[in-house]
Amino acid sequence: xxxxxxxxxxxxxxxxxxxxxxxxxxxxxxxxxxxxxxxxxxxxxxxxxxxxxxxxxxxxxxxxxxxxxxxxxxxxxxxxxxxxxxxxxxxxxxxxxxxxxxxxxxxxxxxxxxxxxxxxxxxxxxxxxxxxxxxxxxxxxxxxxxxxxxxxxxxxxxxxxxxxxxxxxxxxxxxxxxxxxxxxxxxxxxxxxxxxxxxxxxxxxxxxxxxxxxxxxxxxxxxxxxxxxxxxxxxxxxxxxxxxxxxxxxxxxxxxxxxxxxxxxxxxxxxxxxxxxxxxxxxxxxxxxxxxxxxxxxxxxxxxxxxxxxxxxxxxxxxxxxxxxxxxxxxxxxxxxxxxxxxxxxxxxxxxxxxxxxxxxxx
Ligand code: SF4
Ligand code: SF4
Numbered sequence: 001x002x003x004x005x006x007x008x009x010x011x012x013x014x015x016x017x018x019x020x021x022x023x024x025x026x027x028x029x030x031x032x033x034x035x036x037x038x039x040x041x042x043x044x045x046x047x048x049x050x051x052x053x054x055x056x057x058x059x060x061x062x063x064x065x066x067x068x069x070x071x072x073x074x075x076x077x078x079x080x081x082x083x084x085x086x087x088x089x090x091x092x093x094x095x096x097x098x099x100x101x102x103x104x105x106x107x108x109x110x111x112x113x114x115x116x117x118x119x120x121x122x123x124x125x126x127x128x129x130x131x132x133x134x135x136x137x138x139x140x141x142x143x144x145x146x147x148x149x150x151x152x153x154x155x156x157x158x159x160x161x162x163x164x165x166x167x168x169x170x171x172x173x174x175x176x177x178x179x180x181x182x183x184x185x186x187x188x189x190x191x192x193x194x195x196x197x198x199x200x201x202x203x204x205x206x207x208x209x210x211x212x213x214x215x216x217x218x219x220x221x222x223x224x225x226x227x228x229x230x231x232x233x234x235x236x237x238x239x240x241x242x243x244x245x246x247x248x249x250x251x252x253x254x255x256x257x258x259x260x261x262x263x264x265x266x267x268x269x270x271x272x273x274x275x276x277x278x279x280x281x282x283x284x285x286x287x288x289x290x291x292x293x294x295x296x297x298x299x300x301x302x303x304x305x306x307x308x309x310x311x312x313x314x315x316x317x318x319x320x321x322x323x324x325x326x327x328x329x330x331x332x333x334x335x336x337x338x339x340x341x342x343x344x345x346x347x348x349x350x351x352x353x354x355x356x357x358x359x360x361x362x363x
Contacts, residue, residue, distance in 0.1 A: 001042030001255065006073070006235045007190030009142050009164050011106065013073060013236045015229055016254040017045035017192060018247075021052040022240035023060040030243065035064020037244045039072070041251040047167070047192070047238055049077035049111060050096050058099040065100065074100065075107035077146065080120045080127045089130035093139065106141040108134070109167060113145040115153035118160065128162065144190070151180045158189045165190035167238065171198040172209060172227050173311065175272065185233030196228040196237040197221055201307065201316055208312030212271055214264050215256075222253040230260035230268065275310045283347060289339040295327040298339060298349060301356045308360065321360035330356040 003012035018038045023031035035046070048061045058076075065074065076096040078089065097105060108131060110121060122128050134140045144165035145157065154177065158166055166184060168177045170193035184191045197203055202224035213223040213230075228237040237254065241247050260268070283302035292298055301321075308317035326332060330353040340349050 001251070002257075003044075004235050005190075006045075007164050007184070008188035009190060011073060011142075011190075012044075013190070013192075014042055014044045015236055015257065016041075016043055016225070016250055017047060017236040017238035018043050019194060019238050019240035020046055020048045020057055020061040022242040023053060023057065024242055025053050025056050025060070028060055028063050031060035032063040032066075033244050034241060034247055035061055037247045038241065038251075039064070039068070041247060043247075043251070044071070045073040045075070045192070045236055045238070047075050047077070047109075047194075048096075048100065049109075050092075050099065058096055062099060062101040065102065067101070069100070069102040070104065073106040074102060075109055075144070076100070076105050076140075077109040077111040078127075079112040080110060080117055082120060084120065084127050086125050086127065086129040086133070089127040090134065093130065093134055097139070104139065104141070107144050107165065108140045108142075109165075110143070110145040110163075111147070113147040113157070114149035115156055118157065122162075144192070146192075146194070151177050154180045155183045158184055158187055161187075163189060165192055165235070167192040167194055169193075169195040170228055170231075170234065171196050171202065172212075172224055172272065173198045173201060173307070175276075178231075181231060181233045190235040191233055192236055192238050193228045193231075193234045194238045196239055197224045201313060204313055204316035204319075206312035206314075212268055214260065215258060217256070219253070221249065222256060225250065225253045226257050226260070227268065229254065229257050230265050232265075283352075284345060286344065288344060289342045289349060292333075292339055294332060294334050294336070296330065296333050296353065297324065297328040298353070300324070300328065301330040301353060304360060305352075305356045318360050321356075329361065330354070331361050333357075 001014050003014055006013040048058050050058055078092045131143050142164040145163050146167035170177055181191050202220050206220045209220050210217050210223045213226045217223045225237050228234055239250050283299055285299045287299055289298050304317040304321050307313040333353045335350050
């Protein structure tokens with residue numbers, strides 16, 4: 001396992017981090033073994049929060065940490081609301097530590113954060129006061145945030161200088177935060193890339209994606225993790241893992257990463273830009289055509305086609321299409337034509353939906 005600086009914190013973080021929101025709810029032993037396997041493999045970052053897995057996430061993680069959390073980067077997380085006070089946030093930090101069975105958290109994340117919550121966080125008597133006091137008392141080491149605001153807004157958030165890391169989704173299929181990641185690199189803010197396999201989409205085979213990454217990768221998961229780690233401003237790839245086998249697969253994928261030369265990284269970016277442009281030629285997902293009076297999820301169907309046609313994720317797209325409800329599938333289009341005048345890209349929606357139904361509809 002290789003380690004990278006986590007921004008300017010002085011910490012070294014394993015290239016593979018563990019998201020603990022996928023531990024098996026009903027199998028505490030398997031959860032503990034999974035955390036144990038990750039620690040044994042050199043993973044040193046564990047992302048947790050109280051609410052995940054029906055409130056069991058930190059109980060399950062704590063079972064694996066068992067008195068050896070010192071030296072690991074264990075992270076708690078809580079959001080801020082208009083009702084959050086310094087006292088209530090302090091109580092939440094203490095509660096999460098108690099459930100995890102730790103006397104110190106290297107990181108605490110302000111969760112579900114957005115630019116418009118900055119005022120709530122920093123108000124007098126608010127959560128930031130609790131976080132600073134917890135730092136002063138040696139209960140927590142560093143403050144980060146996570147959320148799903150726009151890239152521009154998150155760039156503004158990191159420019160406040162409050163946070164030492166940000167945790168955002170980043171993958172071959174979701175590169176929207178790349179400008180924020182670059183700015184984080186300039187500012188020395190650590191970047192924890194979550195959803196590197198795009199919620200499992202990139203666990204399905206795609207030769208096109210595998211061929212994108214130099215070095216002869218053998219699986220799409222490997223390609224997905226290598227892509228995230230090839231970004232020099234990313235500190236670690238945080239993957240949700242639910243079993244010992246999954247830890248082993250992810251560890252092997254990360255350990256096979258041997259760096260990507262700058263020229264190769266630019267070449268990968270160019271190919272992905274071309275992919276995105278190709279996808280955009282079909283549908284940009286703007287949703288101006290919605291709602292369809294007959295219930296068809298127009299951009300949803302076109303996204304599946306993009307995954308199949310552009311990224312080579314045909315198997316996944318066929319399965320995802322089968323899982324859509326009948327009325328939202330392309331095959332439910334009545335060809336009434338109401339949507340087409342609303343599309344700024346002037347797409348022949350009716351004809352393209354018929355193509356999707358033919359391509360992906362095996363049910
Ligand atoms: S043409 Fe099809 S997708 Fe468009 S509004 Fe009519 S039923 Fe919906
Ligand atoms: S309006 Fe056109 S581009 Fe926008 S989501 Fe609908 S089909 Fe796609």
